[in-house]
Amino acid sequence: MMAVNDRWLYRGEGNINLVLADTEEKNVYRFVKTKIKPEKCHEDNDIRADQIRFKLQKTVDYVKKVMKPLLSSVYVIPPLLKEIPPGFAETLNGAVKDARPAHRKGKDIDFAARSALVLPDFCYVFKPDSLSVPQSLPSAQHQSTISIEIKPKTGFLSTSEHIKHPIKLKVCKFCMSSRVKGRRMWLKPSSYCPLDLFSGKRSRVRHAIHALLNTPQNNLKICKNGEEVYSEYLKEDLTKVLESFFGKQIRTDENANKKNSVDVFIDLVVDALHCPMTSWSPVQNGPNKGRDQNQHCLNSSYSETSENEKFNFPSGCILEKILSVQYLDDLDIEGIYPLYEQLQNHFLKFPEDRQKFCMDGPYRGDAWCVVSNNNNIESANKDDILYAMIKVKQFLVAQTVKDCSIILALQKLDERPENLSEPFLMDSYGHYYKHSLAIIDLDPKPFDKIPLYLKHDIAMISTCEKLNFPVS
Incomplete structure (x- = not known):
């Protein structure tokens, strides 16, 4: 920047x-x-x-x-x-x-x-x-702010019965795509795997953040006081940046298990991503799936360090919210494309229905609220055009959230917060931080882009097969 x-x-x-x-x-x-x-x-x-x-x-x-x-x-x-x-x-x-x-x-x-x-x-x-x-x-004049932007990507392996290619059941889409793109865009493939970030296990999430720091590419950016200090294109000495943010105590406190500034920062990021939200409305179409996120991608470099480590995905934390909406894509592009063709054939006969269903917007009223209500799907016949419309909309909404970004901002506090009802974090040194989380990059995905999703999927699978990607 x-x-x-x-x-x-x-x-x-x-x-x-x-x-x-x-x-x-x-x-x-x-x-x-x-x-x-x-x-x-x-x-x-x-x-x-x-x-x-x-x-x-x-x-x-x-x-x-x-x-x-x-x-x-x-x-x-x-x-x-x-x-x-x-x-x-x-x-x-x-x-x-x-x-x-x-x-x-x-x-x-x-x-x-x-x-x-x-x-x-x-x-x-x-x-x-x-x-x-x-x-x-x-921000207060005497306190600096550090922020981290993460583009998490798809946090699960699809189990859709429509998938024909075994590799998609074993290796996540990001890891396949990263390997393909890495050959032409980056010096080396990303070492990050989204399934680690969405695992709910602290050691795996820490591993994911470390991987993002090692290979940021387009998936990580760190700013201090609004100015970029660390990314794929600008890599300042992150240890010095963070030491400046945390203060001298971070290196002199004798009771802090000798954690360096990067480790302390990663701990705060992991804590923030798992902060529970007390009031939230779950997506009715299967958010509970995201609470048992024990999938593993064969391309991940994470090795299990503790088999007894408990799964920890607090209800309403930002990762669960994102994952629950991503799960609206439960058919995969291979299952969605026939429904897309069914809709297109229907619109050729009844062109007014494309506007009636608001496939291209406007995104107001009840036309798109159907994606979050599982009752709409359960009451629809799978051969019905309404079923195809709802599933395609769910797929498009999921694609938006698969491409979103998270921004976490942190500001160190001089003392323990007086108002304990406001969110705050505490590091291993006993220092307090106020923080905020936001989800951005939430643009609608065009209905007519679905053939392109299929084209990219086919090309990705073909390239990965040529690269002898592991499938077992």
């Missing part, structure tokens, strides 16, 4: 969006990207500006009406749609040019944009219940 100017920081980007942090307001702006070159933009600017706004509004509705009820208001803050002045996107695009990774420069911020999505800067501690506008609570 680097400063664009005194106010803006380049925070990162994906294939579709570019993110900048406003250091004054402690907000984050997400801008739409495009392949269209600036000189070709001007004629259609007004049309594209309306299209961008329409698409962003659908994202806002989806996060608010679908993701927030499923994942809870504790973790999900819907973005706001904010107008931006003409020329603003173009100005920022030129300013961030030097900060961007080379492989992302095939697309630029769309100069036609007259709006952007705005969220709190979750790199700072915030209070979810107090946010009526997207503004993070500023």
Whole structure:
């Protein structure tokens, strides 16, 4: 990360969006990207500006009406749609040019944009219940904030009866995909396996965090006071960064089992990811599966250290919330694709039903709430078009959460918190920390993308078979 100017920081980007942090307001702006070159933009600017706004509004509705009820208001803050002045996107695009990774420069911020999505800067501690506008609570002047962003990916092995390829029952999708992508994108494959992170066993979760630190790729980023200090592209001395954050006591306390700053940090991350939430509404379609997460991926480098270690997945913790929604995909793409074809054939005969079912949005009312109610599935005949519609929607919702990110922010406290009802963590040295957790990157996945999911699945399996991936 680097400063664009005194106010803006380049925070990162994906294939579709570019993110900048406003250091004054402690907000984050997400801008739409495009392949269209600036000189070709001007004629259609007004049309594209309306299209961008329409698409962003659908994202806002989806996060608010679908993701927030499923994942809870504790973790999900819907973005706001904010107008931006003409020329603003173009100005920022030129300013961030030097900060961007080379492989992302095939697309630029769309100069036609007259709006952007705005969220709190979750790199700072915030209070979810107090946010009526997207503004993070500023940290105390004398205390720094450290944050870690994790893209956890799919946390389970599918057991769908529709799966034809044995490797998918033994090796998780991330590990297969990582091995394939690693050959062309990274110097070495990721050593991280999502099944370890979602295992509920402390030693496995610690192993997963260590693996992310060793091979961050696109799955981990650490910021201090909102500025990136550790990622795949910027690797400062993490030990020194954390020692600066924790303070001198971390190296001098004689009663701390000689844990170094990285170990203390990992312990805090593991604690935060397993913090129980007292009030939550479970997904009705099988969240209990996530409470017995004893699956193992053959590609994981984790070796069992304690067979007696108890499973610990507190109800409503952020990992369980994510996993329970991921489990809405219980058919796998191999089981979903025939239902997709059934829907497409139905829409050819009854095109008005595609709009009636809100397959492409809007994400309001009851049209998408059906995904969380198991009664809708149980009452539907498997040959019924309504069954196909619900299962496809569940699959798409699960794909969103399989691609989400978690941001944990930590701020050290000078003393034990007075209000014990507010969440806080304590490290092995007896120091207290206030913290916040957020789930981001919750965009809707297009109905028409399902054939692409199948194409990628087939290509991934084919490549892994050529690489002689283990299946037993």
